[in-house]
Amino acid sequence: HDVSSPAGAAPQRWQCYVATRQGDARIRHHMVAAHGPGRLLGVPRSEQWMADAPRAVPDGRPDAVKYAGLPDSFDWGDVSGTSFLEPMRDQLTCGSCYAFAGTSMLAMRARIRNSSLNAANLMLSPQAVVSCSGFAQGCDGGFAYLVAKQAMDFGIPTDPCFPYEAGIVEGRQPACSKQCADSSQR
Incomplete structure (x- = not known):
């Protein structure tokens, strides 16, 4: 899936990553192993966290074949003329x-x-x-x-x-x- 990049740069591929404490610890471990312990010092936490985050996968990846049959887009609001969506609703002043x-x-x-x-x-x-x-x-x-x-x-x-x-x-x-x-x- 293409996502827009800042300042009109070319779109990049993205990969979903679920942040967990274990994952955060694993990233820190890999950063220290790859860059040494000094790499973590003086670097904003956001940059530390992203340093070894999963990288974008190139378009020619081997498993691209299993995604070849998927449509470019899909809309639950129109599945062969049927909508499965609920109407928009207002939660008002409640954090619900x-x-x-x-x-x-x-x-x-x-x-x-x-x-x-x-x-x-x-x-x-x-x-x-x-x-x-x-x-x-x-x-x-x-x-x-x-x-x-x-x-x-x-x-x-x-x-x-x-x-x-x-x-x-x-x-x-x-x-x-x-x-x-x-x-x-x-």
Whole structure:
């Protein structure tokens, strides 16, 4: 995938790298081995971290064949005329992006797997995550991957069952409710 480079430079290839403490330690180890211990002194941490980060892979790499059949682009909003995307929603003044991201991801995966759920426009409740999850901090944030744990351990109701209201009044969020607001939407 091409990404733009600063100052109009030619596009470069990129490679995803997941930062972990182990990975950070491994990079430091390789830097010291390659450049000596003095290389780490007096260099901004951002430069230290990137010094031995994975490098871009040239276009002629051997495994390019396995990617040859992939399309240049793909849009979940138009898969043979069907959209699997949810509408854009506003989290208001609540730090609930994790709840929106997690519930949207889970709902879209279910909708992709089961066309009747897509036809019904399944949307899970970010409010249930914000108000009820023991794995998050309500309007003070959380992690989208823990929304999946919440779903696996306790389930997440649909959005019409527990509609989003956090952030309407700053500093207040609805209490957790086990009752469905619209019983026809269970």
